[in-house]
Amino acid sequence: MTGYLLRRAGQAVVVLAGVSVLVFSLIHLVRGDPIRLALGTRFSQETYDALRERSGLDLPLVQQYFTWAGRAVTGDLGVSFRSGDTVTSLIGERLPATLTLAVAALVVALVIALPLGMLSALHPRSLVDRVATVVSQFGISVPDFWLSIMLILLFAGVLGWLPSGGYVPIGEDPLGWLERLVLPAVATGVVSGSVITRFVRSSMLEALGSDHVRTAQAKGVPTRQVLTWHVLRNALLPLVTVTGVQLAYLLSGVVVVEIVFSWPGLGQLAYQAVRDRDFPVLQGAVLLFALVFLVINLLVDLLYGRIDPRIARR
Numbered sequence: 001m002t003g004y005l006l007r008r009a010g011q012a013v014v015v016l017a018g019v020s021v022l023v024f025s026l027i028h029l030v031r032g033d034p035i036r037l038a039l040g041t042r043f044s045q046e047t048y049d050a051l052r053e054r055s056g057l058d059l060p061l062v063q064q065y066f067t068w069a070g071r072a073v074t075g076d077l078g079v080s081f082r083s084g085d086t087v088t089s090l091i092g093e094r095l096p097a098t099l100t101l102a103v104a105a106l107v108v109a110l111v112i113a114l115p116l117g118m119l120s121a122l123h124p125r126s127l128v129d130r131v132a133t134v135v136s137q138f139g140i141s142v143p144d145f146w147l148s149i150m151l152i153l154l155f156a157g158v159l160g161w162l163p164s165g166g167y168v169p170i171g172e173d174p175l176g177w178l179e180r181l182v183l184p185a186v187a188t189g190v191v192s193g194s195v196i197t198r199f200v201r202s203s204m205l206e207a208l209g210s211d212h213v214r215t216a217q218a219k220g221v222p223t224r225q226v227l228t229w230h231v232l233r234n235a236l237l238p239l240v241t242v243t244g245v246q247l248a249y250l251l252s253g254v255v256v257v258e259i260v261f262s263w264p265g266l267g268q269l270a271y272q273a274v275r276d277r278d279f280p281v282l283q284g285a286v287l288l289f290a291l292v293f294l295v296i297n298l299l300v301d302l303l304y305g306r307i308d309p310r311i312a313r314r
Contacts, residue, residue: 012297012298015290015294016290016291016294019286019290023290024065024069028064055079055081068283077091077280078283080278081277081280081281082276082281087281087283087284090281091266091284095265097264097265098251098266101181101258102188102250102251102254104189105184105189105254106243106250107185108186108190108193109190109192112189112190112197113193113194116197117198117204118201119132120200121204122204124205135194135197136198137194139193139194139195140194142191144187144191144256145256148184148260149260151187152164162180162183164183165262184257184260184261187260192246196243199238199242200239204231207232207234207235210234213226244303255270266285269281270282270286
């Protein structure tokens with residue numbers, strides 16, 4: 001297990017190094033001076049020179065990368081061209097909001113996917129199965145921004161049950177915080193829930209058709225015991241994988257939903273960085289998204305190895 005862990009961690013480090021080179025290169029391919037693009041026309045030469053030196057842009061390009069990457073390893077992602085704040089502090093301010101939204105969306109996704117996928121697998125080609133198939137295809141097909149707008153029109157505009165967006169800290173107004181969390185969580189959770197539903201259905205159908213399940217049923221083992229010990233346990237492996245991937249997607253892919261609902265998370269920070277040409281913030285945000293994706297995949301692999309030790313021994 002230790003060798004498996006070290007092997008997977010080494011692969012994650014190599015991938016992260018590749019992502020850092022790609023992110024650094026793509027952003028530096030943009031034409032023009034990034035500091036002048038970010039500051040606009042109103043700045044002094046002293047401000048420009050200080051920011052250029054502090055950001056390391058006065059160094060050769062290769063040296064810039066290694067300086068940036070070396071600082072990033074220690075948690076120093078540079079300073080914002082716009083505000084002058086450190087990128088680490090800006091990300092730290094936005095990260096809790098994105099984590100909250102991603103976890104809430106994952107809860108919505110699992111609440112939709114587990115019962116729907118299990119019922120669909122237990123009653124194939126029935127009315128329940130057809131409804132589940134239509135619902136999951138609808139969820140996979142619709143863009144999350146369109147679904148967000150429809151939810152706002154219905155629940156905020158027509159019914160007036162929930163606010164259309166915004167954010168309040170949970171410590172100030174718990175009910176207001178929850179009201180503003182519901183719609184963005186549903187908008188992102190429905191898409192992920194539809195994907196997980198398909199995996200739950202297919203993995204359970206595969207487990208139900210396996211030889212050991214048919215043998216257990218032939219021996220007269222109670223249905224509840226067969227489902228719990230033979231079907232769900234084998235269906236858990238692909239479910240863990242797809243749930244981990246969806247969580248990583250939610251953490252790094254909620255940009256549009258955060259913008260639509262004015263949710264102050266990392267997605268909105270990345271969008272503002274693109275709009276303002278604030279490259280250090282954009283570099284830091286993209287690198288964090290990649291790191292989150294790799295860490296979650298690493299945890300999923302470890303959990304996979306724990307559930308099925310044969311995988312860790314390969």
